[in-house]
Amino acid sequence: MVNKDEIRGSVLKVAQEIFSRYGFHKTTMDDIAKGMGKGKSSIYYYFSSKEDIFSAVVEKELSELRSKIITSVALAMDPKEKLKAYVNERMQGLRNLVNLYNVLRTEFISQRDFTDNIRLKTDEEEIRIIKNILDEGVSDGIFHLDDTYLTAIALVTALKGMEVPLVVTQTGENPLEMRLDRLLDVLFYGMLKR
Amino acid sequence: MVNKDEIRGSVLKVAQEIFSRYGFHKTTMDDIAKGMGKGKSSIYYYFSSKEDIFSAVVEKELSELRSKIITSVALAMDPKEKLKAYVNERMQGLRNLVNLYNVLRTEFISQRDFTDNIRLKTDEEEIRIIKNILDEGVSDGIFHLDDTYLTAIALVTALKGMEVPLVVTQTGENPLEMRLDRLLDVLFYGMLKR
DNA sequence: TAATTTTGGACCGTTTTAGTCTATTAGTCG
């Protein structure tokens, strides 16, 4: 036994690439096995099903983004900087996640349970993180908000809505960044004014 | 009847995009039909088979590249400029063709007849075009060549060989252009030197 | 209205697919 987790990791690496390229349904277990240079049975030795691999890929991507965001936010000084850091990190991670999100959106429409579970978990976590930042800002007297929870929801919803044009306009200059900056300006204006 | 050829054209447009994204085998007739917002039967009303559509896509792409090259070459003044124009146009068209060529290379290894037919036809046409340019240059006393046919074959072979690294390094700077320029220099040097 | 073009949907035989089973190899430890 070399290292089971290590091989599991490289399976996920291979799978992530193929999944994000071809989508869930067009990716076959044989594709992944071939990408590993092994037989299909070997893959089933490390994972119990195709969905198992896919969930693991999504989870891995999410947790990587999560930890990046957390450290980046922790390093920022005041709440305003933290929020900016959060949005920046999220935008970076977005590019990696876009394909997977896209897969979820386009391919699991008929399998609602699966999608909704992941999306719901993600959304709630994001809302919580942003709400914490906003709360901190409010108690510091920097933000002026009646309801930080609702504001966090609005921000997350806006961010999610922004993913679509990113998918559409993958090449050339990226209009998302500009729009997110504008959004941020508007939000800051709303929060900071009087 | 609106215009049968028009609809055929838009089917090809849709098919070209899906084929070059997913490859031949991973593209289903239902994908193409869905891309057209129609049922599968409608597609079979305009085309007789999946391979029929694929061939038509390749042919269309080739003829577009062909006419571009021809006009560009015709506009150039002397044979040296014509050869340069040819290579430049071919490089441009290459980017559109790369995916399709890639599909042919990677997916039709087991279906030799199909691939060889298309490749052979293409090669012979390219060789003929280049040979004509070289002949013109020789009779004008600009190129010094013993066998323009063999030289044309060498050039086509070289150009074809160049496609592979283009596929591999699609993003960022494109090493192909540099290498083609070098190749052209070398060829010109060989042809022009006393 | 009648004739023709175009379409959706059910359908069919075949191929591909996710997943299983088993036998075999490679590696470890005493």
Next chain:
DNA sequence: CGACTAATAGACTAAAACGGTCCAAAATTA
């Protein structure tokens, strides 16, 4: 070496997806 375990390949199966057909119903044209 020999016994045990980890890891793999490959044949296999049931179910799904696939390319392609058929036909009746729209939609269009005349």
